[in-house]
Amino acid sequence: MLRLEHLEVHQERFHLTADWTVPKGAKVAVIGPSGAGKSTLLMALAGFVPHNGRVTWDGQDLATLAPGDRPLSILFQDQNLFPHLSLAQNLGLGISPRLQLSASDHARIEQTLDRVGLSGMGGRKPSQLSGGQIGRAALARALLRARPILLLDEPFAALGPALKAEMLDLVTEAANETGATVLMVTHDPADARRFAEVTVLVANGVAAAPQPTTDLFTNPPAVLREYLGT
Amino acid sequence: MTARATAAFFGLAVAALTLGSAALTAGHATDWSLGPADGAALRFTLWQAGLSALISCLLAIPLARALARRRFAGRALLIRLLAAPFLLPVVVAVLGLLAVFGRAGPVNAALTGLCLPPLSIFGLHGVVLAHVFLNLPLATRMILQSWQSIPAERFRLAEALGMPPGAQFRHLELPMLRGVLPGAMATVFLLCLTSFAVALTLGGGPRASTIELSIYQALRFEFDLGRAALLATMQFALCAAVTLATLRLTTGAVFGPGLGRGLEIPRPGGWRCGLDAVALGLACAFLLGPLIAITARGLPALTEMPPGVWPALARSVAVAIGSALLAATVGLCLALSVARGQTWLEVTAMLPLSASGLVIGTGLFLAVHPAIKPETLALPVTLAVNAAMALPYLFRLLLPETRTLLADYGRLSDSLGLSGLNRLRLVALPRLARPLGFGTGLAAALSMGDLGVIALFAGERTETLPLLIQHLMGAYRMEAAAGAALVLVAASLALFWAFDRWGAKHAAA
CATH class of the missing domain: 1.10.3720.10 (MetI-like)
Known part of the structure; x- marks a missing residue:
């Protein structure tokens, strides 16, 4: 269980609080107006933004862990792959940060590339890939890291609707397979409906506790109505 | 660790x-x-550095303008060559200048042919000449960069308003120069303040000795440790002050962002075109001449x-x-x-x-x-x-x-x-x-x-x-x-x- 206890982020002219839990294996959408702090919330969980209060996973406080040691993988909005490393090397970093890979590691990388539909592309550099393929590769590395939590900070925002839907289905499949807990930032209600059973609404300095996604959108609070324009 | x-x-x-x-x-x-010799060294150091900075930057203005607004074969190569004097060993530059401007060089031969007095390359003349040779390219690059930072849209606006070239200069180019020149001058001044090899080879004597050279002489020949220490302290204080001033004066671009479109700076024709050609020609001759001369002189000597x-x-x-x-x-x-x-x-x-x-x-x-x-x-x-x-x-x-x-x-x-x-x-x-x-x-x-x-x-x-x-x-x-x-x-x-x-x-x- 992921628990946020009196989490508070204070920055210049910006603050955000959150105090709730997410059950293991849940798929959570994080929605709200731009600038409300959706990304900041994820960055705080990942260890990039200082905060007050506690974040625990299965009772373990994450505060003492460096970003790379936390039980989570994160996909950023962009810059998810190192452009100077091949796809196989980028994926290999998910297995060994020293990039010391055994033959069986290479076999796993190949399998994972197959799994996300990038068969035989291990030798390519990111610049030779399309946006959708880059998203798949980043997801493949998260699969190899096999951490219990997956944070998605709109990594597919730049993709067209069809491609984005495809990627979300891939995330759903992968999460179902591994039982990962997923938090996904989005500004599109359709994404939330498609992907998440519960949704966190971030607005007015508060990240509200997760509510069932369908309830939230059938009976939206004022701030969400304003955002959606309904 | x-x-x-x-x-x-x-x-x-x-x-x-x-x-x-x-x-x-x-x-x-x-x-x-300070002894009288030390005072003279201080004065000479400041005077030669000031003259070198002033002349380098003044000469750099027409050269940078010509490079900014003209397109010609070899332009990219010329801009690249402007970076070369930074890599050129000072002693080599001095040898080249000696070959061109020295007593038996072509410049003095021409002067004598015209019944004019010969030019001495030693002393203040030589030190300033060498410093201008070494720093003109640097000043040109700094000013050229600044010229190119004026968004081309401003020039287009000026043209749309019917501004003649003179007015464009006043409203666009002069403010740019006011922004970049103090920093460029301070940078060249600082480099000339600490330059040692030029003073060692072309300066010297009581009337053309820099502080840097005096330190060397005090330590190496007179073995006067106290005096060397005093001169070094003076030099450090001077350089630290000028470095601080330089860091304050070298500011970034003062123009707002342009759209980065491939518009070009207007190229006025007529006599201005001729002026740019003269600036480019003279600069090439001044910067390349010594290099060609040293090559010509050095090649036969390579065998022995x-x-x-x-x-x-x-x-x-x-x-x-x-x-x-x-x-x-x-x-x-x-x-x-x-x-x-x-x-x-x-x-x-x-x-x-x-x-x-x-x-x-x-x-x-x-x-x-x-x-x-x-x-x-x-x-x-x-x-x-x-x-x-x-x-x-x-x-x-x-x-x-x-x-x-x-x-x-x-x-x-x-x-x-x-x-x-x-x-x-x-x-x-x-x-x-x-x-x-x-x-x-x-x-x-x-x-x-x-x-x-x-x-x-x-x-x-x-x-x-x-x-x-x-x-x-x-x-x-x-x-x-x-x-x-x-x-x-x-x-x-x-x-x-x-x-x-x-x-x-x-x-x-």
């Missing part, structure tokens, strides 16, 4: 080398009254080189490679740490600008004297001082790139648990290979051409190639000096090219 601790160690080492030398010399200055050339070359190359690698290591380490927030280190990386080579040299001389014979330390000291002198340039080159690297890939690296040497190997080195290779090449070339602290320490067996050339010149063996100068230039460029190639080859796609 952690990255933070390593960076702090390097920062303190640089501070010790620069500030420590300054403090040590100040401690040794027994008598604080004095025997000392090859050992001196080997010493120079070894020192250059060592100091370049040291400067690159320290520069990279400091840049990475400054980008990560240890901002106090930024000051230490720039400190060598305010301590000239001979100030540090005097400090080290006093530190080891009389326990160790200076000769035995000549090469290690030169290596360390050359590395320190190259550090500010390397650091400035690397810092913006390391900042971009951190902004783009810092969080990704952290989230994957990449840290320490591992991160250096997998992320920093491949991403920074290009500026690192270029900067290391620059440091190697600077060290190859250095004629500063080595003159203070060297004995017979620790002569570097520039020092050998200076000795050959002193013995009026001009042909042999020209031949050795060609070897020096070739080795400098080869080292620069090798490091730069390494960077380009390993640079990530």
Whole structure:
């Protein structure tokens, strides 16, 4: 269980609080107006933004862990792959940060590339890939890291609707397979409906506790109505 | 050792080398009254640096304007060549200038033909001439960059409003020049303040001696430690003040952003076109003439080189490679740490600008004297001082790139648990290979051409190639000096090219 206890982020002219839990294996959408702090919330969980209060996973406080040691993988909005490393090397970093890979590691990388539909592309550099393929590769590395939590900070925002839907289905499949807990930032209600059973609404300095996604959108609070324009 | 601790160690080492030398010399200055010779050296130093800065920048304006608004075959090559004097060993430039402007050179031959008095290249004339030769390209590049930073949209607007070229100059180009000239002048002034090799070869005597040269004479010939210490302290104070002023005066672009569209600066025709052609022609003749002259003079001498050339070359190359690698290591380490927030280190990386080579040299001389014979330390000291002198340039080159690297890939690296040497190997080195290779090449070339602290320490067996050339010149063996100068230039460029190639080859796609 992921628990946020009196989490508070204070920055210049910006603050955000959150105090709730997410059950293991849940798929959570994080929605709200731009600038409300959706990304900041994820960055705080990942260890990039200082905060007050506690974040625990299965009772373990994450505060003492460096970003790379936390039980989570994160996909950023962009810059998810190192452009100077091949796809196989980028994926290999998910297995060994020293990039010391055994033959069986290479076999796993190949399998994972197959799994996300990038068969035989291990030798390519990111610049030779399309946006959708880059998203798949980043997801493949998260699969190899096999951490219990997956944070998605709109990594597919730049993709067209069809491609984005495809990627979300891939995330759903992968999460179902591994039982990962997923938090996904989005500004599109359709994404939330498609992907998440519960949704966190971030607005007015508060990240509200997760509510069932369908309830939230059938009976939206004022701030969400304003955002959606309904 | 952690990255933070390593960076702090390097920062303190640089501070010790620069500030420590300054403090040590100040401690040794027994008598604080300036003699008449010292006062003359101070006045001459300021006067020649001021004249050099003024003339370099004034001449750079028409040249930069011609380069900014004209397009012609070889323009890109010419702009590239403007970077070359930075890599050119000063002693080689001096030899070239001697060949063109010397007593038997073509310029004086022409003057005599026109029944005009000959031009002397020694003393103030020569020092200023050499400094303009060495710094005109730098000033031109700074002003050209500023010219190109005026968004082309402004020129289009000015044309749409029907402004004649004179009005465009007043409203667009003059404000730009007001922004860039103080910084350019201060930069050239600072470089001329600490220039030693030019004063050593073309200056000298009571009327044309700089502080830097006086330090050398006091230490090396008069063995007056107290006076050398006093002069070094004075030099440090002067350079520190000018460095601070320079850093304040070199500001960024003053124009708002343009749209980056490929619009071009208007190119007025008529007499203005002729003016630009004259500026370009004269600049080419002035900058290329000495290089052609030295090549012509040196090529025949290549067959019968004095025997000392090859050992001196080997010493120079070894020192250059060592100091370049040291400067690159320290520069990279400091840049990475400054980008990560240890901002106090930024000051230490720039400190060598305010301590000239001979100030540090005097400090080290006093530190080891009389326990160790200076000769035995000549090469290690030169290596360390050359590395320190190259550090500010390397650091400035690397810092913006390391900042971009951190902004783009810092969080990704952290989230994957990449840290320490591992991160250096997998992320920093491949991403920074290009500026690192270029900067290391620059440091190697600077060290190859250095004629500063080595003159203070060297004995017979620790002569570097520039020092050998200076000795050959002193013995009026001009042909042999020209031949050795060609070897020096070739080795400098080869080292620069090798490091730069390494960077380009390993640079990530």
